[in-house]
Amino acid sequence: MEGIVGYGVYIPRYRIKTEEIARVWGNDGESVKKGLMIGEKAVAGIDEDAATIAVEAARNALSRAEISAKEIGAIYVGSESHPYTVKPTATIVAEAVDATPELTAADFEFACKAGTAAMQAVLALVKSGMVKYGLAIGSDTAQGAPGDPLEYTAAGGGAAYIIGKNNPLATIEATYSFTTDTPDFWRREGQPYPRHGGRFTGLPAYFKHVSSAAKGLMDSLGKGPEDFDFAVFHQPNGKFPRVVAKKLGFEKEQFEAGILVDRIGNTYSGSSILGLAKVLDIAKPGQKILLTSFGSGAGSDAFSLVVEDSIEEKRPLAPLVEDYISDKVYIDYAIYVKLRKKIRV
C-alpha cells in the first residue's frame, strides 16, 4: 500500500521570544503568551528562505527513504512564501537533490495547507502508477507585518515527505478534504504582508474546516477518535489545535505529541506536517495517526496513517524534529528585523 517512504524536516535555528516582540509594541508579554500559547518562534537566517528550507527537509527525507533521487517522478512544493512569484521553487529543490531532469515539478499555494495539498497530489500520482516516488514539501518563512498579532506566530520551517509503494514507514490509509471559499486571510499580489479577518479566522474558518475534514475522514472510514493513537492538527497558535482536538473528542495524550507551535511558532505550510513528523519521531509500528491541515481561504485535508515496521530502522537516518527545536540561538527584535529584511541597506 502507498505510504510515506521517507520524511525529513528543517527548522531554522534562530528564535525570538514572545516577550521580546511584545516589548517592542508595548504589549504585555505574559498575557500574549497565555493567549496565543506561544513562547517563542523560529526565524529563518538571512540566507534562508522557503527554497533552502525545502531543500534541507528534502535531503533529510531522502536519507530516510534510502532511494536514488532520480527515482522521484514528481516534486511539489507548497508554500505561501515562495522566493519567486514567477519561477518555481520545486525546480530548485529538484536540482539540489539531483532528481532532475526526468520528473514533473510545480509549486503549490493554499495558505497553510499547501504542503498537504502537495501530499495528496503526489499520493494520487503514485496510486495511479504515473510515478514511482513523489516528493511533497511544505515550507515557509511566513510573513507577519510589524505590530500585527501575526508577528508573534509567523515562523520559518518545513517538512518533506516522499511517497511511494515500497516499504513505507507509514501507510496512508485514506485522505479526505473539505473546501469552501472563506476569505479569512489573504495576501494580494505585490504586497509584502498578509491581511486577515481577525476573529473571523476562528469559527467560520479554522474550526469549521478542520473539524469537518477530520469528521468526514473518520466517518468515511467508520472510525472514531478512539481508533487513533495520535491526532495532529494545523497549529496557527497553541490554542486552536487543542480546542479543536477536544471538540472532536480526542484526549490530551493523543494530540499533545503533535503540537510544537508553542516552541517554534506557526510554520504555515510546514505547520501540521512538522507536527506529523514529530509524531513519526516517536510512534511505534502499528500505531494510527490522524493528520488534519488547514489553509485559509479555506480548506482542510485530513489523512489517516498507519505506522509500519520500517519506521524503526529509518527514523535514525536523519535528524529528529527535537534535534532542530533544541538547536537554537535567541535573537532580539533588532536582529529579527534585519534577518527578516524589514530594514534595507
Next chain:
Amino acid sequence: MNRVAVIGLGLTKFGEMWDSSFTRLFVEAGAAAVEDAGMDGKDIGAIYIGNMSGGRFIDQEHISSLIADRAGLNPISSTRVEAACASGGLAVRQAIMAINSGMHDIVVAGGVEKMTDVLTEKTTQTLATASDTEWEAFLGMTFPGLYAMMARRHMYEYGTTREQLAMVSVKNHRNAMDNPYAQYHTEITVEQVINSPLVADPLRLLDCSPITDGAACVILASEKKAKDFVDNPVYITGSGQASSTISLHSREKITTVDATVNAAEEAYKRAKKDAKDIQVAEVHDAFTIGEIVAIEGLGFFEKGKGGIATEEGLTERGGKIPVNTSGGLKAKGHPVGATGVAQVVEIALQLRGEAGKRQVDADIGLTHNVGGSGGTAVVHILEK
C-alpha cells in the same frame, strides 16, 4: 639568458593622486625614465605595460594604444600585459625576452594603475577579480580574506604570532620614511597594528597595503647598446615566472606560494645565484603575511621561520637581508599594475648607490611580484 642592462628609471609619487589622471601618471614616469637614460624616445624598440584593470578602474581597455599615443611614441609597438598585481613584473620580463630574442635593443617596461577614480567598493571588487571569481569571490571571499586564511594557517602550522605579522608593517613604514616617493611617511607601532580595525581575522587594516595611484617605468637595453647611454649600468641577470592555481583552495599547501618557489628557482638558475647571494630584496607584501611567506618561498629563511626572522630584525636595513627598503607595498603603496616595475626601480637605485637615506650595502638584489593569492609570481635578480 643574456643579462640585460637597466639604463633608465622613472617613478611617480605614489598615493591618492587626485590631480593625476591615468595618462598623466604614466607619461610622468616614462618621461623620467627616458631622461634618466639620457636618451630620446625614438631609440625605443617596443613598449610593454603592466596594468591590471584599466577596464574596471577607468573604463578603458586598449591601454597599449593609449599609452603609445599619449606618450608621443607612435608607431612603436606597444603591448599591455596582465597578471593582476604581478602585471608590472610581467612587463619587465616581456621586455627582457624582447631584447634576448634579438628583436629589439631598447625596450620600455612600464606599469600603471589609477585606483582612486572609483569608489572603494569598486576597487575592492576589482581586486577580488584577481581571485577565482566563480569559486572564491562570488561566494563572499575577499582579497584580504584569502591572505587572512594563509595567515591563520601559517600561525597554526608554524606558531607565527600576531605581533610578528605586525612587525612587517612596522618595518616597512619605517623604511618608507626615507622614501620620498612613498604613499605614507608615518611610523607605526606594533600596538597600533594589532589594535587597528579587523578587516579579515587575523588581518587588520594596518596589515593591508593601501589603494594607490602610481606609475613606474624602466628602460632596458642589450648589454652592447647600453654602453651608448650609460657607463656602469646595473643588469638584470636572472628572470623567473611561474604559474599556480588561481584559487587558494586548490594549492597543495595553503602556506606556500609555490609559484614564488618555482619562479625563484628559475631566476636563481638563470643568474647562477643562490638565495644566500641576495643582499637586498623587494618582495610582495600586499599583506603582512605575504612578506613572511615570500621570504620563506624565496629561500631567505627556512619554511615557517619567516615570522621569527622578522621579529629578530633580520629583514631590517642592516639586517641579514634588508627586505622592502622602499617601504614595500604596505607603505610605499601598491598601484597594482605598477608595483612589479617599481620594485625593479628600487633595487636598481640600491645597486647604483642612489637610494639616499635608505641606502644599504648591496651588489646583488632581487624583486618578487605576485599576482592574486599566488596564481602568478615573477622574480628578477639584479646585479651591479
Next chain:
Amino acid sequence: MSIPRFWRNIKSRYDLIGKQCKSCKSIYFPPRNFCPKCRRIGELEDYKLKGKGEVVTYTIIRTPPDGFDMVSPYIMGIVELEEGPMLTTQIVDADVNEIYIGMPVERVFRKIGEDGDAGLIYYGYKFRPAPKEE
C-alpha cells in the same frame, strides 16, 4: 554573476557535483573541464561529493564586498572534503568565536546572494558545523 555563468554550474553549486578523471581517478571540486594531471580531454565524469569535511583554515570577513553587508561579519573557510578536494565556502550556523582549524563540517543549502530586489536569487552550498560522530 551573469545568469548563464551561474546556471552552467548549477549542479555543482547546488549539489556539490565535481569531476573525476577516468584515467588517474583524481577528484576535482570545483569542477574542471580538463584533468591537469593527465591533460586528456573528455576523460572527466561527474562525481558526487558527500559534503562532509574539515576546516583547513578560515577567516572572518569584517569588510564585506557589495551584496554581503547584511550577512557581515561572516566566516569564510577552506574545507577539505572527505574525498580529498578542498573548496572555499562560507561557514554558517557557527559563532565567530567557536570556529577552529580541524572543525568537522557538512554542507548546507543556502542563498549565496541575489541580484538586487528584482534579479535572480543565487543559491548554493555553504558549510556548517557537523554533529559529532558517535
